[in-house]
Amino acid sequence: MKLSYQVTAADAGLTAERIMQKNLGFSRTTIRKLKRLSGVVVNGQAAYLNKRLQEGDQISVNLRFEEYTNVLPQPIPIEIAYEDEHLLIVNKPHNMLVHPLKHEPENTLANAILYHFDNNTEPVFRPLSRLDRNTSGLVVVAKHAHAGFRLAQQLSSGELWREYLAVVGGFLEQESGSIDLPIGRCKDSKVKRMVCPDGRRAITYYQVKQYLADSTLARLRLVTGRTHQIRVHMSHIGHPLVGDALYGGRMEGINRQALHCCRVGMKHPITGNELIIDAPIPEDMRRLILS
Structure with a gap:
């Protein structure tokens, strides 16, 4: 290339x-x-x-540096939202890890994407952001180091942005607002995060899309990208995501946190043209909204 x-x-x-x-x-x-x-x-x-x-x-x-990622390519179906020679954007399903773990080295998004790449693309997995296993939606992947560098710059500056749809418990009183609260690790958990004074700054914007029977469909945009940021912030203000057992959400109508990355926007890393990609809301969240 x-x-x-x-x-x-x-x-x-x-x-x-x-x-x-x-x-x-x-x-x-x-x-x-x-x-x-x-x-x-x-x-x-x-x-x-x-x-x-x-x-x-x-x-x-x-642009080919003969680098590689030590992950087994696997023929796992993936839903491609956008692709060219520099960039790949996929719609990740829930119940799929982005990266392999030591005890779970297969059936991840990395395995699937490395299998998808052809001989003209370096076998390197370069995601620009991550989603939790049970969060669905768009993941941006650079196909070479230069595209990765340009997109990482945009992620830091806010030019590469992500929007999510979430169903949260109860009714959000304000139809739009922001949450600017630092997030850090919980001392008694390797997984859980919490709002704490010595955490890293985290900013989330939200807007009510629809009031449901006993919950709210909200659209959220991340300014920062902390682990579990939306889940922690919404739980902290008293509106945990439906299905999010880790942060106090009620377990009704869906078997995972009701969170989906529905839109990403950026400048194309090579052409500079504006690029906005959408992913439809998944069926399990659609059923939850209509129930």
Whole structure:
């Protein structure tokens, strides 16, 4: 997989390395890898990255670094929401881990995606965010290190954003609002998180979509991405997710937390075009809403 760029008049006199940083967004780490692998060609010939270029010169960058993830590829069906040569977005079902665990090395999203990748894609699993096992919805995966770096920058700046649908217990009094409360680990649990003064800052925005019989369908957007953030925040304000036994949700009508990542938005890591992808609400949450 290659990325090409033609030097403009404004770039003339700059080095290949500076142009790659300034106009193509390459990180210093990635450029160091490219130096070791001789992965940059100018006008069809190998070139030193400190060479100053002229208008019209053609830079070609090999984006394949021969890296790999030590995970067994498995022919597990996945629902693809978007795919091109740089980026893959999948709609993860509930009851599936994103990453393998030592005691559970198979049947994860990583196993499925590595099997899906063809010979033109490095066998590396680069998710930009994670979902809990029983949270369904969209997961963004970079197909090469440069796309991963660009998307990680967007995740930090908020340009890559995620929206969720959740069914929470009771009625949210305010139709929209924000929760800005730090989250840290519970001292007596390896899994559970809690709001605590010495935790990491966490911000969640919410908006009521529909009041149900004894619960609320809410749309939420994450500003930060702490573990269990939505589950912890909603439980803390007295509205735990339906089906979320870990955080006090009632166990009726659904056998997992009623949480689904329904939309992601970003700038495409290579073209810069705006990209917004939606995933329909899953059937078990639809039944819960209609019950």
